[in-house]
Amino acid sequence: MSAARFIARMSLESAIGADLSGVRIRLLEEIDRRGSISQAAKAVPMSYKAAWDAIDTLNNLSAEPLVLRLVGGTNGGGSQLTAYGQSMVAMYRALEGEYQATLDRVASQLGAVGTGDVQGFQQLMRRLRINSSARNQFLGVISALTLGPVEAEVRINIGQHSEIVTVLTLASVESLGLAVGVEVLALVKASAVMLTVEQGLKLSARNQLWGEISVIHPGPVNNEVTLLLPAGRTITAVVTRASCETLGFAPGMAACAFFKASSVILASQV
Structure with missing residues (x-):
């Protein structure tokens, strides 16, 4: 043979x-x-x-x-x-x-x-080999880690003036080996991301990333809208076609992608 x-x-x-x-x-x-x-x-x-x-x-x-x-x-x-x-x-x-x-x-x-x-x-x-279904994946470095009695707030620097915040249990912090300076992957499903074009709008969502609409991929019911963030990063949201038309979304418009801290999943080397 x-x-x-x-x-x-x-x-x-x-x-x-x-x-x-x-x-x-x-x-x-x-x-x-x-x-x-x-x-x-x-x-x-x-x-x-x-x-x-x-x-x-x-x-x-x-x-x-x-x-x-x-x-x-x-x-x-x-x-x-x-x-x-x-x-x-x-x-x-x-x-x-x-x-x-x-x-x-x-x-x-x-x-x-x-x-x-x-x-x-x-x-x-x-x-x-396992792949993630999350549309948005950001490689970053933990810039701050605040420990509470049960949970911890983790801040991840993903580039120039861009930061993602998530909240994890202390057990997750320990099992993932998280600490300031550790490189992590932040995952956010596109369905968890919402968009607004209104400046100064008060939002309860911890994560608010401003950028410019770079492309809109149309679908029969929903569109995928991608924002270009500082340092060349992008984030994608799923928005109904009706909402895109109502809000007048178009490439070149300034927009804010916002999502809850609980919508962020972290991965790191164990």
Whole structure:
């Protein structure tokens, strides 16, 4: 029996699981080549909506934005990779080559391993990979941790002048190993995010992030409205089409995304 062959499908993962996969790398390369997210999505191929979601996720979880969206021009604007984005793509491709070479060397030594063992290993690797359904994922650092008798208030810095607040039980703080300076992933479902365009409105929600509407993805009943936040981060809310029309939502408008502290879920390296 010939030696098992493993094909490199590499992803770069943080300690809490956010990844930069081959499909996303191809998307970044096509954006760099074509200057357009829509054209890059067709070339990958992937849906236009999936491409937008991928760029939002990458920009939110990266230390610096990987893609800049340009406004204006004869074609209504475009997109381009930042210098940081180009360096991430180059590093990925260099590591991928080394990764494949390593897998080839390992595969050449698997003559003593049965086919069932190889398949079991592959199944284990698939099961260990768990993705979150939360639309909004923010990589940040805990800037403040206030302990109470039962619960703790956690503040997470996600970029320039942007902060997320959540409240956790003391048991959760301990089990997640939370402390000031610890890197965490903050998850917020799009359905938990509400929007307003009214300045000075008093809200009870602890989290209030001002930005600019960057894109509206229409649906038959609900629209997905994405705000561009400082430092290139984005946040998406699900809003009914009727509400979007009533409030006059449109790209370029200033808006505030607000959500309760209880709507934020944290993940960290244990």
